[in-house]
Amino acid sequence: MTPNVPVISIKKLTKTYQMGDVAVHALRSVSLDIQAGEFVTVVGPSGSGKSTLMHILGCLDQPTSGQYFLDGKDVSRLSDDEVSTVRNKKIGFVFQGFNLLTRTSALENVELPLLYGPDPVSATERRARAMAALEAVGLGSRYEHHPNQLSGGQQQRVAIARALLNNPSILLADEPTGNLDSRTSVEVMDIFQSLKKERGITIVLITHEPDVAAYGSRIISFRDGVITSDELNTRRRTARGELAELPEPLEESA
Numbered sequence: 001m002t003p004n005v006p007v008i009s010i011k012k013l014t015k016t017y018q019m020g021d022v023a024v025h026a027l028r029s030v031s032l033d034i035q036a037g038e039f040v041t042v043v044g045p046s047g048s049g050k051s052t053l054m055h056i057l058g059c060l061d062q063p064t065s066g067q068y069f070l071d072g073k074d075v076s077r078l079s080d081d082e083v084s085t086v087r088n089k090k091i092g093f094v095f096q097g098f099n100l101l102t103r104t105s106a107l108e109n110v111e112l113p114l115l116y117g118p119d120p121v122s123a124t125e126r127r128a129r130a131m132a133a134l135e136a137v138g139l140g141s142r143y144e145h146h147p148n149q150l151s152g153g154q155q156q157r158v159a160i161a162r163a164l165l166n167n168p169s170i171l172l173a174d175e176p177t178g179n180l181d182s183r184t185s186v187e188v189m190d191i192f193q194s195l196k197k198e199r200g201i202t203i204v205l206i207t208h209e210p211d212v213a214a215y216g217s218r219i220i221s222f223r224d225g226v227i228t229s230d231e232l233n234t235r236r237r238t239a240r241g242e243l244a245e246l247p248e249p250l251e252e253s254a
Contacts, residue, residue: 005072007170007202008034008057013066015052015225026052028225029066036169039196039203041216041233049225050206051174057204058091058172059083088113092163092201096175098155100147107143110134110162133161137191153184160191171195173205177212189215 015027026049034040044050055061056068059075068075070086078086100109110130114121121129134140137157147155156176163171173192177185193215195201205216213219214233221229 006033006069007036007071008032008204009069009072010056011067011069013053013056013063013068015049015056015061016064025225027056027063030225030227032220032227032230034202034204036202037196037200039192039205039215039217040220041205041207041213041218042220042222043207043210043213044222045208048222050208050222052225053222054172054174054204054206058093059087089166090169092166092168092171094156094159094163094171094173094176096178098147098152098159098179100155100158102147105144105146106134106139106150106158106161107131109147109158110165112162113165129165130161133164134158136164137161151184152180153187156180156184156188157191160188164195168201170202170204173203175206175208177207177209185212 010030010032013027013030013032014025017024017026028049030049030053042050042053052061056063059070062076070090075083075086101112107127107130110133111126114126114129131140131143134143134157137160139154139157139161142150142154145154147158150158156179160176171192176192177188180188189212192203192205196203196217203216205212207213214235217233219229219231219233220227
């Protein structure tokens with residue numbers, strides 16, 4: 001990636017859905033830059049456009065107009081194969097509903113991206129990489145457990161481990177604490193903070209909860225398809241869910 005070029009840059013992005021005779025404007029000329037290594041939380045009520053933004057950033061949907069640059073490259077100019085490669089190798093996805101296969105173990109769930117990826121990977125390497133990912137989220141001892149033997153927080157950890165399997169540079173999380181209680185939400189958000197700190201992963205996390213948004217180093221608020229505020233967060237939540245004043249400027253603003 002070229003120095004000083006944002007890892008994510010969108011210019012006047014618009015997304016309109018046609019619902020019969022009614023045009024629904026999910027995004028209205030949104031512009032935004034995200035630098036490598038930032039932990040950005042996007043907060044807003046249901047229908048504000050934040051999930052539509054996530055789908056476009058993840059190359060799961062295309063804008064009606066505007067441009068999306070990923071590592072300086074115009075995504076609209078990428079071939080289908082190139083977009084698939086980006087999704088498989090550059091971006092990791094974490095969703096609210098975990099999306100785990102119920103009849104397979106935690107280890108097998110984490111291995112899935114390697115089974116369906118473009119490059120062949122041996123069973124030995126798949127297992128080793130999946131185990132390393134589970135250990136990174138504190139579940140190395142539960143690799144044989146099936147989803148119904150795990151708590152909601154543990155299932156979300158498995159989903160995070162799966163998202164990390166290909167060592168993505170960007171992690172997109174859509175309401176990752178939406179199905180969790182407050183205590184478990186704190187544990188999961190601690191993992192995201194650790195990934196940002198230890199691996200330098202760029203994280204964009206969608207939420208409708210202000211308490212969850214407070215874990216990010218930058219908070220972007222959405223309403224009615226537009227950005228209403230975009231601020232550095234100087235009172236970030238700690239691993240225990242407490243608010244901590246940051247006396248020094250954030251790394252991302254340097």
